[in-house]
Amino acid sequence: MKVLLRIIALGCIFSMAFAPLVNAQVTVTGMISDSNKLVLPYATVSNLNSGKRALSDQGGYYKIYGNRNDRIVVTFVGYKPDTVIITQANGTQTINVVMESAGKFLKGVEVTSQYTPYQIDSIERRSQYGYILDKPNQQLAGGSTPEGAGIVISPITRFSKKEKQKRQFKKNYEQMEKEKYIDSRFTPILVNKVTGLTGDSLQHFMRDNYPDYNTMRTINTNDLYYWITDKYKAWKNKKN
Structure with a gap:
């Protein structure tokens, strides 16, 4: 019996010694x-x-x-x-x-007049981050949690940090998509064509007159030309 106990004890020591290495x-x-x-x-x-x-x-x-x-x-x-x-x-x-930078077009998406470069890139972004975006929001610790419910040991508290990070990512993703759409229409080539600005002047004008998302979604191409022209006249007068 003593021998058996010694073997068991040695086995436990061996397992404890090498478990950290294995795991x-x-x-x-x-x-x-x-x-x-x-x-x-x-x-x-x-x-x-x-x-x-x-x-x-x-x-x-x-x-x-x-x-x-x-x-x-x-x-x-x-x-x-x-x-x-x-x-x-x-x-x-x-x-x-x-x-390393790669081509912008997504494999498996037919590149026709049906899709703009922005839409193709948006499809690719959605495909890459879908595993996060598709996750429903879970309850966070606090808020509606009853007072004295002991949220310190609640499982909800444990996952609150990750849940907040996920929600923040979704907000950042939505904002990024809006900015990508704006940039796809309010381009340096278009602004240069309308105003004739180049170099630093072009960059300063675009920075000072960066449009909002709702404007870009509702305005058509012809009206966008007029919008840029009006902004340019006001910007030029302000500088003078």
């Missing part, structure tokens, strides 16, 4: 940018081995967990996917990713 995970972190040193917020970072996914933050920084030899794929709309390999067995490994 050790690597924290992979770094910054995602492009060749022009432009940081890429909300790039998708996927561990192909574990199936886990993460997003880079507004500064382009990301964090994801994995094991040695796991393949990490980084994707961002308008750029070629990039794959890196985890080489460490434990600890933290820093991998900065510099992405």
